[in-house]
Amino acid sequence: MKRATLEVTAAVGYLAVAFGLAIARATPATTYEASVYTGTPAVVWLAFALALAIAVGTTLAASGRQQGFAIALGAMVVTSIVSLPVVRNYRFSGMGDALTHLGWTQDLVYGELLPHELFYPAVHSFGAVFHYLGGIPIERALLVTLLALFVPFLVFVPLIVRDMTGSATAVGLAAIVSWMVLPVNNIATHMGVHTNSNALFVVPAVIFAVVAYLRRRPTGDRLPLGLSPFSILIYLTSILLLLIHPQQMINVVVLVGVLAGVQLLARFRFDDHPIVDHPTTYTHAVVLGALFTLWAASNARFRDAVSGLVYGLLTEDIGASAEVDQRGASLAEIGGSLGELFVTMFLEAAIIGLIVGLFVLVTWLGWSSVTPETSAFVTYFGLALVPLGGIFLVYFVGTPTMAFRQVGFIYVILTILAGVALAQLLGGLSRAITVPGATAVLSLLLGVLLVLGLVTVYASPVIYNPSQHVTDQQLSGYESSFEYESGDHPHVGLGYDPFRFDHGLYGLEGEETLSGASAASGEVDHEAFEAGNYSGAYNDVDHYLIVTAFDVTREVDVYQELYYSQAGLEGLEYDPAVNKVISNDEFRLYAIDSDR
Known part of the structure; x- marks a missing residue:
C-alpha cells in the first residue's frame, strides 16, 4: 500500500x-x-x-x-x-x-x-x-x-x-x-x-x-x-x-x-x-x-x-x-x-x-x-x-x-x-x-x-454482571438515608451491603460505625424476604432496607429473580410493617418495623 x-x-x-x-x-x-x-x-x-x-x-x-x-x-x-x-x-x-x-x-x-x-x-x-x-x-x-x-x-x-x-x-x-x-x-x-x-x-x-x-x-x-x-x-x-x-x-x-x-x-x-x-x-x-x-x-x-x-x-x-x-x-x-x-x-x-x-x-x-x-x-x-x-x-x-x-x-x-x-x-x-x-x-x-x-x-x-454505574441519584439517596436516622437501625441491602457507600461518601477515618450513627449494615435474608416476612428478614430487628435501580436490574433482569423477585419488591409497598421514607427514580429507603 x-x-x-x-x-x-x-x-x-x-x-x-x-x-x-x-x-x-x-x-x-x-x-x-x-x-x-x-x-x-x-x-x-x-x-x-x-x-x-x-x-x-x-x-x-x-x-x-x-x-x-x-x-x-x-x-x-x-x-x-x-x-x-x-x-x-x-x-x-x-x-x-x-x-x-x-x-x-x-x-x-x-x-x-x-x-x-x-x-x-x-x-x-x-x-x-x-x-x-x-x-x-x-x-x-x-x-x-x-x-x-x-x-x-x-x-x-x-x-x-x-x-x-x-x-x-x-x-x-x-x-x-x-x-x-x-x-x-x-x-x-x-x-x-x-x-x-x-x-x-x-x-x-x-x-x-x-x-x-x-x-x-x-x-x-x-x-x-x-x-x-x-x-x-x-x-x-x-x-x-x-x-x-x-x-x-x-x-x-x-x-x-x-x-x-x-x-x-x-x-x-x-x-x-x-x-x-x-x-x-x-x-x-x-x-x-x-x-x-x-x-x-x-x-x-x-x-x-x-x-x-x-x-x-x-x-x-x-x-x-x-x-x-x-x-x-x-x-x-x-x-x-x-x-x-x-x-x-x-x-x-x-x-x-x-x-x-x-x-x-x-x-x-x-x-x-x-x-x-x-x-x-x-x-x-x-x-x-x-x-x-x-x-x-x-x-x-x-x-x-x-x-x-x-x-x-x-x-x-x-x-x-x-x-x-x-x-x-x-x-x-x-x-x-x-x-x-x-x-x-x-x-x-x-x-x-x-x-x-x-x-x-x-x-x-x-x-451476568451488570454495570456498577454510580449515579447522582444513587449517591444522593445513600447520603440522605445515612443522614436519616431514627434510633439505632442497621442499613441493609438486597444482596449488597451498603457499607461501601458509607466509605465513598464519608471516608474511612471518621467514626467507625456506618455514617457515624448506625450500628450495623448487611444484607437481608432472601428466603424470608421472598416469603413476605419483611420484618424478620434481617435478624428480627428494626432496620432500613435500601433498594436501588442497580439492585432491581441485577436481581430481576440479570439474575431472573433467582434470589429476589419483582413480586417480593412490590410487596414492600403494601406491608404494614414497611414505611417508605426516601424515594427517587433510582433509590428507595424503607423503614421496617420488626414488631409488626
Missing part, C-alpha cells in the same frame, strides 16, 4: 474516533445504565469499529512512521472505549473496592489520612492531585487516574517487543493483542478504580525497563555506584508499582529472580550465548525483593492476607472448586452455563494462550526462526511462567480471587509473547499460502478476538 494511501486511511480513522467521542460526549448518561455498551449510542460503536478496523489493517500493512500512526490510532480507540464513563459523565463507576478507594482518597484530600499510612497509596494520591490541579470532583479525579494508569499498558507492550525482536511485524501484532486488554477478566481484575487491576497496566513499564537494561549494552557514561540509567528506571518503575499494589510487585520480583537464575545457569553451561552477553540482574532481584519485604512485612493488611491464604489452603471447604460449583449451579438455574460464560469471557484469552504456549514449545525445540537474541527473551519469559503458574495454583486452592488476579499478571506476559508468536505464525502462513492471504486470515482472526476482548472490558449483563 502506498504511503499517501496509508496516511489518508489513518486520517479517516482518527476522524472516526473524534466523531465517536463527540457523539458520546453529547449523549451523557442521565440514569443508571446496566451496560456501558448498550447505554452508548450505536453510532459511537460504528465509528470506533471503523477506526479499529483501519488500525488493524494499517498496522499489519505499514512499517516505520506509518505503522506508528496506526498503532497510535488503535491505542486511541481502546483508550476511548475505556474512557466512556468519563466522557459520558458518569458520577462514578464501581460499587465494591472502588468506593472504599474513593473513601480513602476523600480522607487524603480532607487531611484525615496521610499517604504513607496506606499500604498502597499511589492511586489515591494521584486522584487527590488531579482533584486539586484540575478542580474536578474526587470521583471524577479517580476515573481520570484509571485512564492515566491504563495508557502505559498500550504504550509499553509494543516497545518491549521492539526491543526483543526488532521486527515491525511483531511490534504491530503485539500492539493489536494489547488492544484486547487480556489482563482484565471481570472476576478479580476489573476496568475500574481497583488498585490491583490498575497495577497490572503499569507492569509493562517495569518489564520495558528490564528489557532495555538487558538489550542496551553499557557505555562509558555511568552513574555513581556503577548504576546505569536503565537500572535506575527499573527501580523507579518498580517503586511506583509497589505503591499502586504490592501483589503485582511480588510477581515482578519473581520474574526478575527467574531472569537472574537463568543467567546464572547459562554462565555455568555456555561460553557463547546471548544470555551470557546480557548484563546480570542479580542485584536487581535482591534490591526489588528487599523493597517489597521492607514495605509489606510491616503492614497488618499484608499479614492478614497471608494468614487468610494459609487458612484457605488448610480448610477443605474454601477454594476455587467450591466457588465454581456454586456459580455453576446458580447459572444453570437462570438458563446459563459455565461453558457459555467461559466462551464469552475467556475464549480470546484461551486462543492467545494456546498460540503462545505452542510457540514457546516450538522455540525451545529449536523449530522456530527467531533470532538467538529473541529466543533468549522467550526463554526468560517462558521459564518465568512456571513459578508464576505455581503461585496461581496456590491461590487457586487457598483464595480464588487472588488466583484470578494472578491470571491477570500472567496475561501481561502472554500479551508480550503473543506479538512474537503471531509474527512467527504469520510467517508460516505466508509460506503456506501467500503473504496477502496470510495477512487477511490473521487480520480476520485478530478482528474477532478484538471484539471478544473489548466486549468484556467492562461488566455488563452479557457476563
Whole structure:
C-alpha cells in the first residue's frame, strides 16, 4: 500500500474516533445504565469499529512512521472505549473496592489520612492531585487516574517487543493483542478504580525497563555506584508499582529472580550465548525483593492476607472448586452455563494462550526462526511462567480471587509473547499460502478476538454482571438515608451491603460505625424476604432496607429473580410493617418495623 494511501486511511480513522467521542460526549448518561455498551449510542460503536478496523489493517500493512500512526490510532480507540464513563459523565463507576478507594482518597484530600499510612497509596494520591490541579470532583479525579494508569499498558507492550525482536511485524501484532486488554477478566481484575487491576497496566513499564537494561549494552557514561540509567528506571518503575499494589510487585520480583537464575545457569553451561552477553540482574532481584519485604512485612493488611491464604489452603471447604460449583449451579438455574460464560469471557484469552504456549514449545525445540537474541527473551519469559503458574495454583486452592488476579499478571506476559508468536505464525502462513492471504486470515482472526476482548472490558449483563454505574441519584439517596436516622437501625441491602457507600461518601477515618450513627449494615435474608416476612428478614430487628435501580436490574433482569423477585419488591409497598421514607427514580429507603 502506498504511503499517501496509508496516511489518508489513518486520517479517516482518527476522524472516526473524534466523531465517536463527540457523539458520546453529547449523549451523557442521565440514569443508571446496566451496560456501558448498550447505554452508548450505536453510532459511537460504528465509528470506533471503523477506526479499529483501519488500525488493524494499517498496522499489519505499514512499517516505520506509518505503522506508528496506526498503532497510535488503535491505542486511541481502546483508550476511548475505556474512557466512556468519563466522557459520558458518569458520577462514578464501581460499587465494591472502588468506593472504599474513593473513601480513602476523600480522607487524603480532607487531611484525615496521610499517604504513607496506606499500604498502597499511589492511586489515591494521584486522584487527590488531579482533584486539586484540575478542580474536578474526587470521583471524577479517580476515573481520570484509571485512564492515566491504563495508557502505559498500550504504550509499553509494543516497545518491549521492539526491543526483543526488532521486527515491525511483531511490534504491530503485539500492539493489536494489547488492544484486547487480556489482563482484565471481570472476576478479580476489573476496568475500574481497583488498585490491583490498575497495577497490572503499569507492569509493562517495569518489564520495558528490564528489557532495555538487558538489550542496551553499557557505555562509558555511568552513574555513581556503577548504576546505569536503565537500572535506575527499573527501580523507579518498580517503586511506583509497589505503591499502586504490592501483589503485582511480588510477581515482578519473581520474574526478575527467574531472569537472574537463568543467567546464572547459562554462565555455568555456555561460553557463547546471548544470555551470557546480557548484563546480570542479580542485584536487581535482591534490591526489588528487599523493597517489597521492607514495605509489606510491616503492614497488618499484608499479614492478614497471608494468614487468610494459609487458612484457605488448610480448610477443605474454601477454594476455587467450591466457588465454581456454586456459580455453576446458580447459572444453570437462570438458563446459563459455565461453558457459555467461559466462551464469552475467556475464549480470546484461551486462543492467545494456546498460540503462545505452542510457540514457546516450538522455540525451545529449536523449530522456530527467531533470532538467538529473541529466543533468549522467550526463554526468560517462558521459564518465568512456571513459578508464576505455581503461585496461581496456590491461590487457586487457598483464595480464588487472588488466583484470578494472578491470571491477570500472567496475561501481561502472554500479551508480550503473543506479538512474537503471531509474527512467527504469520510467517508460516505466508509460506503456506501467500503473504496477502496470510495477512487477511490473521487480520480476520485478530478482528474477532478484538471484539471478544473489548466486549468484556467492562461488566455488563452479557457476563451476568451488570454495570456498577454510580449515579447522582444513587449517591444522593445513600447520603440522605445515612443522614436519616431514627434510633439505632442497621442499613441493609438486597444482596449488597451498603457499607461501601458509607466509605465513598464519608471516608474511612471518621467514626467507625456506618455514617457515624448506625450500628450495623448487611444484607437481608432472601428466603424470608421472598416469603413476605419483611420484618424478620434481617435478624428480627428494626432496620432500613435500601433498594436501588442497580439492585432491581441485577436481581430481576440479570439474575431472573433467582434470589429476589419483582413480586417480593412490590410487596414492600403494601406491608404494614414497611414505611417508605426516601424515594427517587433510582433509590428507595424503607423503614421496617420488626414488631409488626
